[in-house]
Amino acid sequence: MELRKVVVLGSARYVPERIMTNHDFEKFLDTTDEWIVQRTGIRERHFRAEGECASSMAITVGKKLLAQTGVDPKDIGLVILPTVTPDYMYPPTAVIVAAKLGCVNASGWDIEGACAGFIDGLYTAWSALATGDVKYVLLIGSEIMTMTADYTDRATCVLFGDASAGVLLKSVDESEYGVEGIYLGSDGTHWKSLYQPAGGCVKPTSHETIEKGEHFMKMEGQSVFKQAVKTMVTSIERVLEKTDTPIEDIDYFIGHQANARIIESTRRKLKIPEEKMYVNIDRYGNTTSATIPLCIDELREAGKLKPGTQLVLFTFGAGFVWGGAHLVWGS
Numbered sequence: 001m002e003l004r005k006v007v008v009l010g011s012a013r014y015v016p017e018r019i020m021t022n023h024d025f026e027k028f029l030d031t032t033d034e035w036i037v038q039r040t041g042i043r044e045r046h047f048r049a050e051g052e053c054a055s056s057m058a059i060t061v062g063k064k065l066l067a068q069t070g071v072d073p074k075d076i077g078l079v080i081l082p083t084v085t086p087d088y089m090y091p092p093t094a095v096i097v098a099a100k101l102g103c104v105n106a107s108g109w110d111i112e113g114a115c116a117g118f119i120d121g122l123y124t125a126w127s128a129l130a131t132g133d134v135k136y137v138l139l140i141g142s143e144i145m146t147m148t149a150d151y152t153d154r155a156t157c158v159l160f161g162d163a164s165a166g167v168l169l170k171s172v173d174e175s176e177y178g179v180e181g182i183y184l185g186s187d188g189t190h191w192k193s194l195y196q197p198a199g200g201c202v203k204p205t206s207h208e209t210i211e212k213g214e215h216f217m218k219m220e221g222q223s224v225f226k227q228a229v230k231t232m233v234t235s236i237e238r239v240l241e242k243t244d245t246p247i248e249d250i251d252y253f254i255g256h257q258a259n260a261r262i263i264e265s266t267r268r269k270l271k272i273p274e275e276k277m278y279v280n281i282d283r284y285g286n287t288t289s290a291t292i293p294l295c296i297d298e299l300r301e302a303g304k305l306k307p308g309t310q311l312v313l314f315t316f317g318a319g320f321v322w323g324g325a326h327l328v329w330g331s
């Protein structure tokens with residue numbers, strides 16, 4: 001079968017209005033703005049308003065994407081929603097989003113890829129669009145990370161924020177633009193380094209799990225840090241090997257925003273010039289599957305993405321899972 005190209009038609013983002021600064025944390029946690037900035041690069045993040053959820057934020061992003069691209073919602077064949085904070089355990093949040101957007105001909109599913117969710121979603125979208133079976137895909141990462149953070153644990157809660165962001169992808173006959181290649185990896189032997197102990201079938205939610213705070217995220221920060229740098233470097237190298245592209249040809253590197261020091265170590269190891277590595281973690285913290293499309297949308301809005309701009313997306317997250325994507329902007 002002749003495979004088709006998959007191009008990005010548009011991008012959009014939504015962040016809740018409420019800003020939580022490092023100084024706000026100083027009021028109830030044993031922490032300082034200085035520590036958080038030095039160790040993570042984060043200055044502020046956004047917290048949801050009451051009632052906001054993964055679907056409501058994704059619907060806002062979806063409406064922006066449809067308005068920006070002029071695509072008829074009836075032509076969307078798939079809504080893919082990477083999230084670790086779905087509205088409900090089931091049904092998939094993606095079908096709620098699809099229904100509210102009028103995507104009546106779309107299937108919808110969630111991808112629980114944690115911080116690799118966006119690139120996992122891109123891979124899925126790419127596969128579906130490359131066959132031509134589906135013409136348009138909405139891919140939107142949407143995360144309410146504040147519901148999984150423990151606000152008595154200073155080592156984790158300062159890192160995360162809420163946000164949603166995504167892209168609209170199209171299947172085309174031929175193009176010099178679009179997805180060039182994707183590399184994905186995982187090593188599940190580290191699953192306990194970053195996880196939520198209760199709420200799944202191994203430990204269903206009970207009075208006891210709640211009393212023990214097992215419905216909150218648990219993380220071994222240093223082990224996560226080391227693996228993140230190693231696998232992000234590998235992800236960039238491997239995807240560029242796959243697409244046979246010299247690293248110098250890439251205009252922007254857009255990494256998962258987990259910690260500014262992780263991104264900086266990755267940049268130094270690969271000798272990437274500072275101006276090519278996009279960083280916005282200072283304003284949003286880690287928003288899991290939304291970080292990469294948040295960066296993409298800021299770059300687009302700033303007029304930095306022109307037809308032919310070469311991007312490498314790279315990520316790492318709980319599992320561990322990691323991956324890279326090589327994308328040429330334009331449609």
Ligand SMILES: CC(C)(COP(=O)(O)OP(=O)(O)OC[C@H]1O[C@@H](n2cnc3c(N)ncnc32)[C@H](O)[C@@H]1OP(=O)(O)O)[C@@H](O)C(=O)NCCC(=O)NCCS
Binds near residue numbers: 032115156219228
């Ligand atoms: C969490 C992280 C910022 C901690 O930074 P670190 O330099 O590794 O710090 P350590 O864990 O060694 O802790 C050093 C000290 O700072 C303290 N500390 C942790 N969080 C703190 C905070 N918010 N404010 C002040 N002190 C803090 C620790 O308690 C420890 O104190 P101690 O020496 O008295 O025991 C860092 O490990 C990290 O970012 N890891 C990766 C996390 C991540 O990216 N997760 C998502 C992956 S997708």
